[in-house]
Amino acid sequence: MPGTATGLSSIDRRLLSLLSEHDALTTGQLVRLTGLPERTVQHRLGRLHRAGLVNRCRPEVPVGTDPYHAWLTDIGAAAIGAGPPEPWSEDRAGVQATAALSDIWLGVRDHGSEVGLHLVGWRRLRDGLTWRDPGSDTLRQLPIDAELQVALDGEVATALVLARVERLPSARLVAILARFAAYLATERTTMPRPVLLVLARTKRVAVAVREACGQVAETPAGRRLGQEALNAASGRLAIGVVEPRPAWLVSEAVWCTPTAHDGARRLVDVLGGALAGGR
16 A cells, blocks of 8 residues: 555554544544545545455445444554454444444534534543442442533533443343442532433334333342432433434434433433433
């Protein structure tokens, strides 16, 4: 490949670095992140794919055609000195979920001001969020994928984002929701309290998440926490349906809650309600 002494152009390195940072991105997301013309990004990704530095696929969707989703190969990661990448080739749902993570913060960055949201911070949490349980003095982990911070009406709201729920066993999902309730109950110094945003690829998956919320009270962890703590956690959880257009996660009413059955809400309303009533 022509370019620098190592065979990679500056554009190639930029694309590979972004894939290393975010694990998986669509062609459109790479266009937004680099500011390059779409044809340039498509051309360079095609060359990187043929050279074995990038893998890509077009996951199936119910309606229309999904864009290319790209991720690094081991060779691509080594070319820029990055750690081993995730093996997404056999997990098409996982690559979609991971790319959807970036749709949230990119949506806030590019369109959040239209609904009153302003991006403050974003970070991937590949090892989840760790906190110390004061009762047992042990470290516990909440296996979330990212943390989003947005400014709303002069205050900063924090959202913890869980994306990979498509193939999670029901028992595992229930356990994660119970840990979120435990995290809220022990981390009382964090104000305002964070919100858990769960990304569901389809409405069917969103229904499964809501059903899992109803099962937390029957688990040993749920019984220890008590109904008051579980209700507090349910009020700080929202499920967003990604398909058919991920951009709707910020601009449209696609978020539902496990406790309210009054229709979908916008992200700004979910976060605004949490700021107003969940301190």
